[in-house]
Amino acid sequence: MDPREAGRKLKVDAVVTGRVFQQGDTLIIRAELMNVEDGTQLCGGEYDRKFSDIISTQREIAQEISKKLSLKLTGEDQKRLAKTYTTNKEAYRLYLLGDYYRFKENQESFKKSVDYYLQAIRIDPNYALAYA
Numbered sequence: 001m002d003p004r005e006a007g008r009k010l011k012v013d014a015v016v017t018g019r020v021f022q023q024g025d026t027l028i029i030r031a032e033l034m035n036v037e038d039g040t041q042l043c044g045g046e047y048d049r050k051f052s053d054i055i056s057t058q059r060e061i062a063q064e065i066s067k068k069l070s071l072k073l074t075g076e077d078q079k080r081l082a083k084t085y086t087t088n089k090e091a092y093r094l095y096l097l098g099d100y101y102r103f104k105e106n107q108e109s110f111k112k113s114v115d116y117y118l119q120a121i122r123i124d125p126n127y128a129l130a131y132a
Contacts, residue, residue, distance in 0.1 A: 007036030014042055016065060025051050031061050033068070043068040054092060055084050086120075086127045094120035095130050 007015040018031035032044030043065065049057045086092050098116035101109040120130040 003034055004036050004039055007034075012036060014069075022051065027051055027054065027057070029057065029061065031065070033065055051093070052089060054089060055087065059084070085129045086124045088124045088127070091120040091124035091127050091130065094123065095127065098130070 003015045003017045007013070014033050014035055016031060016033050018029060020030075021028040027047075027049050029047040029049065030044070031047070033042040034040070035042055045061075045064070047057060047061060086095070094116045098113040098120065100113075101116065102113035104110075117130045120127055124130070
């Protein structure tokens with residue numbers, strides 16, 4: 001879905017878009033905050049990190065964007081921003097693959113996504129997002 005269209009449907013002023021590339025154990029993450037009204041980039045950056053740091057990198061990007069927006073986060077907001085649903089990096093990787101295939105919206109990809117979610121659950125049976 002077009003980010004601006006998604007933002008309009010959600011009735012928000014800005015959306016975060018991004019791309020992730022993997023080269024061996026290195027992730028290259030490009031994230032940007034886009035103005036829904038005119039499509040301009042409000043802020044953005046590129047992050048080169050080791051896959052083993054994926055969970056902390058996700059938190060770092062979210063915190064950086066909130067700082068650039070000069071958001072005043074409550075203690076509860078900060079907890080939600082820092083929340084992780086698993087500490088197992090492999091379970092998280094499998095969950096992300098499940099999400100990738102789920103959004104392809106065809107029967108074969110949907111079956112692949114379920115398989116990845118089940119693999120994540122086998123590794124971390126307490127991983128609620130993989131169950132969801």
